[in-house]
Amino acid sequence: MLGVLYESLIHPLTILSTLPSAGVGALLALLACGREFTLIALIGVILLIGIVKKNAIMMIDFALHAERSQGLDSREAIFQACILRFRPIMMTSLAALFGALPLALGTGYGAELRQPLGISIIGGLVFSQMLTLYTTPVVYLYLDRFRLWLHRSFFHRTARQAANSV
Secondary structure, three states: OHHHHHOOOOHHHHHHOOHHHHHHHHHHHHHHHOOOOOHHHHHHHHHHHHHHHHHHHHHHHHHHHHHHHHOOOHHHHHHHHHHHHHHHHHHHHHHHHHHHHHHHHOOOOOHHHHHHHHHHHHHHHHHHHHHHHHHHHHHHHHHHHHHHHHHHHHHHHHHHHHHHHO
16 A cells, blocks of 8 residues: 555555564563563554554655655655654654553553553653654665665666667
């Protein structure tokens, strides 16, 4: 679906590269709190995947739009995307984090069931935001360079083959 949206197979890889940090952050938070990875914690990881993917999509979508409409190169476009999309990304992440605080800190009847959900959400969001805000632009630039290299290699080879066949 992302490949069709961006008319590329490279940029969906940029978005998907942000997902492992959410899972690692959730597992580290559960480990630090002495909790097991339960089915409820897995639900938290699934929620994290949606939030982290949305954050990366906001950045990449803005950068691609800036490249296409304003004629910016990939470095300037991702830099502008990082600056202008930082606030919405942080707002949605903080809203999810503060929404998970009562789950993680709650006590009372049934709290042991809800705590892994809150812990995995909070740990995954904190860890993934620290990494994603730095790694997404880097991965975007490297994969864009790879896309351009493939494009040049393919078209140079095709042009040479056409010239040799004439």
